[in-house]
Amino acid sequence: MHPISAIITAAGKNRRMRQDLKDRGVPYRHKLLLDINGEKVLTRTVKNVLDAGVGECLVVLGHYQEDLLPVLGEIEDGRLRIIFNSDRDVELSQTLLNGVLNAVTDYCLCVAADQPSVTTSTLKNLVDNLFSLSHPENTISILARRSVGQLESAEGLGMPFACHRNILMSFLPRDADNLNPILRKMIQDGVEFYGVPHQEEVELLNINRYDEYLKVRELLKK
16 A cells, blocks of 8 residues: 555534434434444444555544544554544534644545545545546546546545645635635636545535435345
């Protein structure tokens, strides 16, 4: 495996899931603590990333860190590091930047904590693809949502992806924003994007709302 630091963002407000549960009259639970085949969403995501052979795995916490810390404490792996946002009320770009600033390698594999369905195999493919390209220092290897191969648009894209830390350091400090607008600026400024295909449709699902959680849970039973 190539030397790479994994960064898992787990600092969000859980706003959409919280509202969904309230509307349904379901007792509140953080989405990352919901069950997927006997494991917490967060646990499954972290294990998938660790199994991809990364040199280290940084989980960045912010909101609800007191609820998530005990789950992370159950994972016994010396590569796991927990990073805290100094200000909990920040955008995703700042959470990701906090991880990049604490990473020890030049390359980063960036994953959202609510992506337990992205397989270890696909994460490995993202990294292997990056290092097979002619200019990995100026390329983002990203899970494709539409077309694969060389991409001309970042529309609809997000995590997971792998790239050199210098790309992230050039763009993340500019804007406190969600990720997709920043990815679009990257491609406009000449950063190359290469879309890696998914292996299963479920890998394209993030868990933001309760219906998405139920769908991911059902698909991962198969």
